[in-house]
Amino acid sequence: MENFSTRDLIVETINKLFVYTDLQQWDKLQNEVFTNEVLFDMSSLGGEKMDTTAENICAIWSKGFVGIDSINHLAGNYLIEINEAAATAFAYATATHYKNAATKGKTREFTGSYNLHFTDTKAGWRIDEFKYNLKYATGNIDLV
Numbered sequence: 294m295e296n297f298s299t300r301d302l303i304v305e306t307i308n309k310l311f312v313y314t315d316l317q318q319w320d321k322l323q324n325e326v327f328t329n330e331v332l333f334d335m336s337s338l339g340g341e342k343m344d345t346t347a348e349n350i351c352a353i354w355s356k357g358f359v360g361i362d363s364i365n366h367l368a369g370n371y372l373i374e375i376n377e378a379a380a381t382a383f384a385y386a387t388a389t390h391y392k393n394a395a396t397k398g399k400t401r402e403f404t405g406s407y408n409l410h411f412t413d414t415k416a417g418w419r420i421d422e423f424k425y426n427l428k429y430a431t432g433n434i435d436l437v
Contacts, residue, residue: 299375299418303382303411306418311366311386317358319351328412328421337405337427350423361436363391368407378413390436398433405429 297305306326313321327347334342358364368386388403410422 299380300373303373303375303380303418304371306411306420307368307371307382307384307409310420311368314354315364315366317355317364319355322351323347325417326420327423328414328419331420332410332422334422334424337425338403342424358390360392360394361390362393365389365391380411380413380418382409382411383407384409392436395433395436397437399436401430401432401434401436403427403430 309321310326313319313326327350329347331345331347331350332342333345333350334340336342366386366388368384370383370385372383374381384407386405386407390401391399393399405425405427408422408424408426409420411418412421
């Protein structure tokens, strides 16, 4: 991309991670955000740290969002370190999920941070390591 610094391109990939997730644009996540193979760690939410595929990550998230009417991520405070064809990024983020049919509160919110590792591929900067660090969750956690 013309007139974009390496840092800009990495931030754009992080933003795509959250926007494409909110819009449930799974093909775009697979093609523009993740490498094919990803070290994926959401153990702070009870999941397992695993080597997996971008396709599997999208399948997990797609299944987890069934019945949710709206998803909204807000991210910032990016700390990025670039080392030639590799980079790391730290970001704070909140994720708000809204379900109109929920009877015990229509929202839940997850607050935490992300540790991301990037590699510079022929297609651009892509996430090859993803770790979510939950700080706390509030609201109707089960959206019932």
